[in-house]
Amino acid sequence: xxxxxxxDDPIAAPPAVVPQAExxxxxxxxxxxARAIDGLPSxxxxxxxxxDTEIGKTLVSSAILHKLASGGVRACGMKPVAAGAELVEGxxxxxxxxxxxxxxxxxxxxxxxxxxxxxxxxxxxxxxALEGVTIESAPIIAAFAEIQAASDAVVVEGVGGFRxxxxxxxxxxxxxxxxxxxxILVVGMRLxxxxxxxxxxxAIVARGLVLAGWVANTADPNMRFAQENIEALAQxxxxxxxxxxxxxxxxxxxxxxxxxxxAGLPGWPSTRGQS
Ligand SMILES: Nc1ncnc2c1ncn2[C@@H]1O[C@H](COP(=O)(O)OP(=O)(O)OP(=O)(O)O)[C@@H](O)[C@H]1O
Ligand SMILES: [Mg+2]
Numbered sequence: 001x002x003x004x005x006x007x008d009d010p011i012a013a014p015p016a017v018v019p020q021a022e023x024x025x026x027x028x029x030x031x032x033x034a035r036a037i038d039g040l041p042s043x044x045x046x047x048x049x050x051x052d053t054e055i056g057k058t059l060v061s062s063a064i065l066h067k068l069a070s071g072g073v074r075a076c077g078m079k080p081v082a083a084g085a086e087l088v089e090g091x092x093x094x095x096x097x098x099x100x101x102x103x104x105x106x107x108x109x110x111x112x113x114x115x116x117x118x119x120x121x122x123x124x125x126x127x128x129a130l131e132g133v134t135i136e137s138a139p140i141i142a143a144f145a146e147i148q149a150a151s152d153a154v155v156v157e158g159v160g161g162f163r164x165x166x167x168x169x170x171x172x173x174x175x176x177x178x179x180x181x182x183x184i185l186v187v188g189m190r191l192x193x194x195x196x197x198x199x200x201x202x203a204i205v206a207r208g209l210v211l212a213g214w215v216a217n218t219a220d221p222n223m224r225f226a227q228e229n230i231e232a233l234a235q236x237x238x239x240x241x242x243x244x245x246x247x248x249x250x251x252x253x254x255x256x257x258x259x260x261x262x263a264g265l266p267g268w269p270s271t272r273g274q275s
Contacts, residue, residue: 044068044153044267046212047181049172049204051196053160055188056217056245058096061157062103062253063245063260064184068153069105070257073269076106076151079114080140080175081159081166084121092117096157103253106151115143125165135166137178144179153269156181162200173203182212182266184242187233188219189226194233201237212265213242221247240264 046064050057061077068075077100085092097114101107110117116135118127128135147154156179158164164172176183183204187197197214204211214237216230223229234241243260262268 044073044265044269045148045156045181046154046184046265047156047158047176047179047209048184048186049158049162049176049200050186051161051188051193051200055190055219056186056215056256057157058099059245059251059253059256060184060186060215060217060260061155062099063256064155064262065100065103065153066253066257067260067262068155068269069103071269073153074106074151075153075155076104076108076147077101077113078144078147078154078156079159080143080156081116081118081124081135081172082114083118083124083127083159085117085119092119099253100155100157104151104155106147108147108150112143112146115139123164124159125167128166135170137170137175140175141178161196162203173207176204176209177207180209182210184212185214185237185239187214187216189216189229190220190223193219194229194236197233198236201239205238210266211237211239213240213262215242215260216244218245218247 048057048061048064065075065077079094079097079100082094082097085094091110094114094117097110097117101113116124116128116133118124118131118133120127120130124135144154144156158172158176160172162173162176166172166175185197185200185204187193201211214233216233218226230241230244242262245256245259248255263270
């Protein structure tokens with residue numbers, strides 16, 4: 001657990017003590033390095049949810065992908081349901097999906113990484129109804145399996161908050177449960193976030209999912225008592241704080257990655273120089 005008094009400083013990397021034997025070895029290609037830990041490819045997957053819409057899930061998901069990809073891991077993002085897409089050169093594009101694609105290094109057809117690419121920027125069940133589409137679980141699960149087969153790490157970004165309806169009896173929490181992935185909760189730090197976060201944690205735990213950790217992302221740069229809010233959350237959330245992302249002037253995957261430490265996550269590949 002990091003020192004909560006460290007506010008906007010990047011999380012310090014562990015001291016670079018490299019055994020002499022390792023220094024003598026020729027450097028491996030990044031991808032081989034990621035696989036060399038015990039002879040097996042590293043496997044990592046997570047489901048990123050948040051306390052609300054527009055609070056930093058895509059930023060954090062792409063930061064995780066950036067860390068994986070820059071450590072030589074074959075990493076792919078998935079935005080299974082995207083509401084808000086525009087035609088660019090004959091193809092539908094969604095900002096979140098594009099940012100995840102840019103941060104990962106495994107590129108699959110958009111029909112796999114975003115099986116439901118909906119045009120209307122609205123609640124997904126409404127956006128889907130406008131197109132005469134019903135969002136179902138099976139195509140998402142099948143697409144996820146394809147992504148897993150093509151990658152060593154998959155980061156799935158949820159939609160909005162944790163319980164967003166997809167159809168009359170299927171919502172984003174059901175999807176998280178069906179995928180059965182460790183969940184990373186992004187808390188958008190602003191007034192009211194404590195209750196949103198704790199309710200979300202309850203809902204995650206109630207579904208038997210593992211809450212792998214949470215990230216405090218600065219949604220409101222003018223929030224008062226942000227540090228005290230983080231401390232209140234840290235006391236009550238039964239999972240590690242993985243980082244605190246300040247308001248970034250340029251909110252890129254690489255910039256946000258500086259503030260997140262994932263080394264303790266289950267299955268996190270221990271690539272040299274990465275945490
Ligand atoms: N720490 C930050 N510093 C600067 N800008 C940020 C930060 N976090 C988020 N933003 C910006 O706020 C907006 C919303 O962030 P993001 O798209 O990651 O949210 P989201 O939770 O994924 O939203 P959605 O529910 O639409 O998927 C984006 O424009 C993003 O660049
Ligand atoms: Mg998003």
